[in-house]
Amino acid sequence: MDRTIDLMVSAYGFTRDLTYDMALLPWGATEPHNLHLPYLTDAILSHDVAVDAAALALKQYGKRCMVMPPVCLGSQNQGQRELKFCVHASYNTQRAILTDTVASLHYQGLRRLLIVNGHGGNSFKNMIRDLNVEFPDMVVAVSDWFRVMPAKDFFDQPGDHADELETSVMMHYHPELVDLSMAGDGRTGGWALPSLQEGVAWMPRRWDKVSRDTGVGDPRASTAEKGKRFAQAVAQKYASLIREMCEAEDYYLPLP
Numbered sequence: 001m002d003r004t005i006d007l008m009v010s011a012y013g014f015t016r017d018l019t020y021d022m023a024l025l026p027w028g029a030t031e032p033h034n035l036h037l038p039y040l041t042d043a044i045l046s047h048d049v050a051v052d053a054a055a056l057a058l059k060q061y062g063k064r065c066m067v068m069p070p071v072c073l074g075s076q077n078q079g080q081r082e083l084k085f086c087v088h089a090s091y092n093t094q095r096a097i098l099t100d101t102v103a104s105l106h107y108q109g110l111r112r113l114l115i116v117n118g119h120g121g122n123s124f125k126n127m128i129r130d131l132n133v134e135f136p137d138m139v140v141a142v143s144d145w146f147r148v149m150p151a152k153d154f155f156d157q158p159g160d161h162a163d164e165l166e167t168s169v170m171m172h173y174h175p176e177l178v179d180l181s182m183a184g185d186g187r188t189g190g191w192a193l194p195s196l197q198e199g200v201a202w203m204p205r206r207w208d209k210v211s212r213d214t215g216v217g218d219p220r221a222s223t224a225e226k227g228k229r230f231a232q233a234v235a236q237k238y239a240s241l242i243r244e245m246c247e248a249e250d251y252y253l254p255l256p
Contacts, residue, residue, distance in 0.1 A: 159217010
């Protein structure tokens with residue numbers, strides 16, 4: 001894909017006198033990713049996928065998006081936040097960041113925002129409901145980029161953290177940041193309670209009780225080609241979403 005500055009619309013450069021249809025806000029975390037990926041993996045990948053999506057939306061549909069700098073403050077579980085340099089951002093911290101971002105964009109005239117989330121521990125639904133009250137004419141949507149496409153269609157043994165999926169996509173975008181020779185096998189334990197195994201209820205996992213290397217899923221079958229296929233499929237889905245969000249006069253079907 002052509003990632004020149006005209007397509008890679010990003011807040012890292014001068015915006016010029018252009019009209020923007022919406023903004024994309026990549027959001028990740030600062031946490032260990034097994035032993036072979038950087039702490040900023042979630043922020044890096046959500047940003048790169050968002051940039052590809054913005055490039056496709058501009059090229060295919062003429063919709064111009066501003067890709068904001070990624071937020072690297074995510075919510076952490078016990079057993080993870082105790083590890084050196086892992087940063088836990090509370091709900092109130094994340095809500096303040098999102099509220100200030102939405103308020104700024106709204107003041108500047110933007111009315112559409114897509115949060116491209118790369119961290120499974122983040123949850124934005126209640127924040128967005130609150131923002132709907134404060135900014136009723138602002139459309140804020142959120143998507144976990146790693147859940148947009150079925151992982152089993154692209155990977156042999158997908159897990160859910162520093163696994164074959166994340167590792168492959170990082171190998172596609174930034175092979176210089178991946179050292180598979182350092183990777184643990186990502187083997188995990190699980191809940192002892194059958195009801196929790198069945199999903200009758202939810203509790204946050206203690207990371208030190210489920211993983212020895214902070215990984216969940218074996219990354220050793222990862223390849224850049226798998227990552228490229230997955231990332232491109234996700235970016236195309238997002239490009240279609242961007243077009244729909246920008247062109248829709250009404251987001252709802254008529255009542256029957």
